[in-house]
Amino acid sequence: MLELRSVAADIAGAPVLRGVSMHLPPGGLVALIGRNGAGKTTTLRAIMGLLPLRGGAVLVGGEEVTSAPAHHRTRLGIGYAPEERRLFGPFTVQQNLLLPAEVLRLPPAETARRLDAVLTFLPELAALASRRAAGLSGGQGKMVALGRALMVGTRAVLLDEPFQGLAPALAHRYADALRGLHAAFPGVALLVTESNPQLLEPLVDTTYVIERGEIVPDEIATLKTTITKHG
Numbered sequence: 001m002l003e004l005r006s007v008a009a010d011i012a013g014a015p016v017l018r019g020v021s022m023h024l025p026p027g028g029l030v031a032l033i034g035r036n037g038a039g040k041t042t043t044l045r046a047i048m049g050l051l052p053l054r055g056g057a058v059l060v061g062g063e064e065v066t067s068a069p070a071h072h073r074t075r076l077g078i079g080y081a082p083e084e085r086r087l088f089g090p091f092t093v094q095q096n097l098l099l100p101a102e103v104l105r106l107p108p109a110e111t112a113r114r115l116d117a118v119l120t121f122l123p124e125l126a127a128l129a130s131r132r133a134a135g136l137s138g139g140q141g142k143m144v145a146l147g148r149a150l151m152v153g154t155r156a157v158l159l160d161e162p163f164q165g166l167a168p169a170l171a172h173r174y175a176d177a178l179r180g181l182h183a184a185f186p187g188v189a190l191l192v193t194e195s196n197p198q199l200l201e202p203l204v205d206t207t208y209v210i211e212r213g214e215i216v217p218d219e220i221a222t223l224k225t226t227i228t229k230h231g
């Protein structure tokens with residue numbers, strides 16, 4: 001459904017992605033694990049078309065979108081929840097949820113259907129619907145960002161370090177939501193980044209490990225961690 005072929009990208013003249021290849025099958029739950037600065041956020045931004053690539057290709061449903069603008073990828077059904085959430089503080093939770101659908105000019109009936117599906121899936125958002133986003137806690141904001149990504153992510157949703165900074169109870173609730181996502185939104189593939197593999201391992205089908213902008217075989221990464229731990 002979503003494919004990266006040898007994606008290379010530079011930031012400020014330095015190589016940050018060095019030939020990243022990944023595959024996200026329809027309905028799949030895939031983790032991208034790596035330390036801080038390994039290139040996780042940059043990979044998601046490359047998928048969304050938010051930075052120019054030096055090489056390689058991005059395909060959505062077999063269509064090459066490598067040089068397509070970000071809004072085209074959203075239109076193809078890719079939702080993105082960045083790590084820093086980027087909610088509009090003065091807007092209510094409901095307005096934040098509706099915003100991407102309005103940008104895409106979805107028909108009102110379709111927008112209403114999607115909002116209903118999101119609020120049924122994340123009932124805590126229904127309770128917060130009329131609250132201003134600026135007054136939310138960090139954890140509540142993460143839930144809104146997940147809901148907003150689901151409003152447009154009919155094929156895939158990209159979540160950047162969603163567990164970062166969540167209190168344990170909220171992290172549990174968030175993990176529960178991800179576990180239930182397949183049943184509520186069948187066919188939607190999920191790509192989740194995280195620095196701590198333990199949080200995602202019980203949830204995902206496939207794990208990619210990224211180190212210094214390169215995907216490394218999972219077994220090698222595990223071995224390196226073991227060697228580091230035991231000297």
Ligand SMILES: Nc1ncnc2c1ncn2[C@@H]1O[C@H](COP(=O)(O)OP(=O)(O)OP(=O)(O)O)[C@@H](O)[C@H]1O
Pocket residue numbers: 011012016034035036037038039040041042043161195
């Ligand atoms: N605006 C920028 N200017 C210069 N270097 C940058 C910039 N943004 C990212 N980088 C560099 O690119 C590399 C990859 O960053 P990226 O944000 O993709 O990492 P990450 O794996 O998501 O880590 P984190 O968990 O810290 O967000 C890092 O070495 C980082 O220093």
